[in-house]
Amino acid sequence: MNDCKILIIVSHFQPPITGGEIYNDKLYKYLANKFHQVEVVSIYDTPFRFKGGFIFRNLWFIKLLYYRKNNMIIIEDIVRSSDLFIFNITNNLLRGAFRKNIKTIPLVHHTYSSLEKNRFNQTLKIIYEYLFMFFADKIIVNSAFTQEEVYKIIKKRNKDVLIAHPGLSIHNYKKNIKDGRNLELLFVGSVTRRKDVKTIIDSLYILISKYNMSNVRLHIVGALDKESDYSLEVRDICKSLNLEENVKFHGRVNDDMLAILYSNSDIFVFSSLWEGFGMVLAEAMHYKLPIVATNVGAIPFLVKDGVNGFLIPPGDSEKMAYSIFRLIKNPKSREMIGKINYEKSLEFNWENTFERIEKFIVY
Numbered sequence: 066m067n068d069c070k071i072l073i074i075v076s077h078f079q080p081p082i083t084g085g086e087i088y089n090d091k092l093y094k095y096l097a098n099k100f101h102q103v104e105v106v107s108i109y110d111t112p113f114r115f116k117g118g119f120i121f122r123n124l125w126f127i128k129l130l131y132y133r134k135n136n137m138i139i140i141e142d143i144v145r146s147s148d149l150f151i152f153n154i155t156n157n158l159l160r161g162a163f164r165k166n167i168k169t170i171p172l173v174h175h176t177y178s179s180l181e182k183n184r185f186n187q188t189l190k191i192i193y194e195y196l197f198m199f200f201a202d203k204i205i206v207n208s209a210f211t212q213e214e215v216y217k218i219i220k221k222r223n224k225d226v227l228i229a230h231p232g233l234s235i236h237n238y239k240k241n242i243k244d245g246r247n248l249e250l251l252f253v254g255s256v257t258r259r260k261d262v263k264t265i266i267d268s269l270y271i272l273i274s275k276y277n278m279s280n281v282r283l284h285i286v287g288a289l290d291k292e293s294d295y296s297l298e299v300r301d302i303c304k305s306l307n308l309e310e311n312v313k314f315h316g317r318v319n320d321d322m323l324a325i326l327y328s329n330s331d332i333f334v335f336s337s338l339w340e341g342f343g344m345v346l347a348e349a350m351h352y353k354l355p356i357v358a359t360n361v362g363a364i365p366f367l368v369k370d371g372v373n374g375f376l377i378p379p380g381d382s383e384k385m386a387y388s389i390f391r392l393i394k395n396p397k398s399r400e401m402i403g404k405i406n407y408e409k410s411l412e413f414n415w416e417n418t419f420e421r422i423e424k425f426i427v428y
Contacts, residue, residue, distance in 0.1 A: 068136055070102040071426075074126075074149065075142045077107045082288060082317070083255070084344035085174035088207070088231050089142060092172075095419040108145060123151035130156075136166045138426050140205070143173045146190075146197035157200040169201045170426055175341025175362070176214045180259065194218050205229055205422060207342040210363035214341075227425045231344050232415025233351055235324070247280050248393055251330035251354070253323070253345040254337065255288040256296045256314075261359075263299060264336040267382035268389065270306045276390045283308075283334075284326055286315045327352040331399065332392050338379050340364050350410035353403030357388045373405045 073093050081090040097103040108114070113121035126149060130137070141149050153169050160167055178190035195218050198204055203225040206212045216222050250269070254260045262285060272278040289296040303312045318326070333349035335358035346367045349356055356374030358364050370376040375388035392399050 069100070070104065070133070070137045071096055071100055071140065072130075072137060073103070073105045073140045073142075074145055075105060075107050076144045077109055078105050084231060084342065085142070085144070087234070087344070088174065089172070091232075091234075091415055092140070092419060092422065095415075096423070099423060108148065111148070119147040120151070122148040126152040127155055130167060131163060131165060135164065138168045138170065140426065141169060141171050141197075141201075143171050143175075143194065143197065144177065146171075146177070146193045150193050150196040150200075153197055153200040157202075168203075168426075170203045170205060171198050171201050173198075173204060173206045173211055173215055173341070175207075175211055175339070176218060178218070179214060180339055191218060198224075203227070203425065205425065207231055208363040208366055210366050211341045227421065229418045229422050229425075230413055231342055231347065232418050233344075233347055233410060233413045234320070234415070235348070235351055247282050248278070248332070249330045250281060250283045250332050250334050250389065251286065251326060251349070252283065252334050252336070253286045253326075253348070254335070255291045256285065256299060257292045258295050259338050260287075261336040261338050261380065263302060264380055264382045264385060265334050266299060266302050266306070266308065266312065268334075268385035269308060269311060271382060271386035272389060273308075273311065276386065278390065278393060279311075281311065281389075281393070283312045284315060284330065285312065286318055286323065286326055289314060289316050327354070330354060332357060332389055333374075334385065334389065335359065335364070336379070336385070337361065337364070343367060347410055347413045350406035353407045355392050355399045355402040356406070357385055357392070367409075373402050373409065 075089050081087045093103065093105055111122050111125055113125065156167050156169055176194055178187050178194055181187035181190050198215060199219045204215060205227050206215060207230060209228055212226055212228055215226060252265055256262050265283065269281065269283050272281050303309055327348065333354040333356045335346060337359055338361060340362040342363050346356060346358065356368050358368050358374060358376060359379045360376035361379050365376060368374040368376055377384040377388060
């Protein structure tokens with residue numbers, strides 16, 4: 066294995082922000098500590114960075130990789146499926162003739178075709194993802210849900226697929242220092258349309274206006290610049306509903322501050338329209354928080370309705386508000402759910418995950 070090069074191809078690598086980027090970053094560091102030759106290539110390292118340049122990038126990867134070492138393992142983030150599907154086909158069909166031992170292994174945090182609303186664009190992405198994964202050697206996914214999404218696309222259930230859950234990165238657990246006067250809700254994630262923060266804002270308004278919960282505060286933690294127009298729209302809604310005193314936008318925070326926010330919160334709320342896993346849910350579980358989340362994607366694999374939280378239909382602010390209200394009125398239930406969640410969070414361990422990936426890619 067020492068003479069084998071490991072190449073990880075991602076969209077961009079530094080600094081990691083999203084759950085998938087954090088996963089990629091940690092996997093790279095783990096493999097770099099295990100093997101002599103581990104390298105990362107991002108889309109920003111490639112030429113042809115213009116709309117429609119994906120065909121040229123595919124050809125660039127073929128030329129780049131076929132002039133390199135004969136013994137190579139390539140881990141490919143599915144976000145780059147359009148840039149690599151021709152390479153994966155070519156490698157699968159021609160590596161024997163060129164005497165190249167190049168193994169391709171897609172890393173799937175979630176499928177992107179499932180997020181596309183435009184029918185034509187969705188069809189194109191399904192084609193990219195099908196060819197990208199079908200002609201690969203093995204596939205790594207982050208959840209059983211994502212595995213099923215992969216099988217739906219490639220129409221092949223005998224593909225060698227490893228489920229490798231994300232682990233938890235818990236920093237400096239802080240003792241809760243709440244003042245006891247307010248009830249704190251926490252959302253962690255980029256303020257984007259996919260995360261549907263508007264639903265949480267609407268549910269907060271319902272809690273205050275319908276359930277007389279004026280002491281509820283909402284903390285929104287995550288990037289505000291990914292979809293700046295949407296962030297501005299969410300802020301304007303808060304202003305129009307007179308919620309500015311009840312909502313605090315923290316933006317991105319460091320690990321210590323995030324630990325403080327988790328430990329000082331009472332309920333974790335998550336309104337995403339789609340998740341391949343949902344690392345922040347596992348983090349909230351570690352901090353013993355009950356969860357109110359949408360019943361989409363992989364979320365129901367983590368949150369069981371009425372067991373360790375409540376699940377609501379996406380976009381349903383009324384049900385979200387009612388679910389939060391039920392938890393507010395029952396502190397003992399919140400405590401019991403918190404204990405269940407903490408025990409469940411112990412399943413998520415980076416070291417175990419990466420040891421399994423190491424064995425999977427080598428053999």
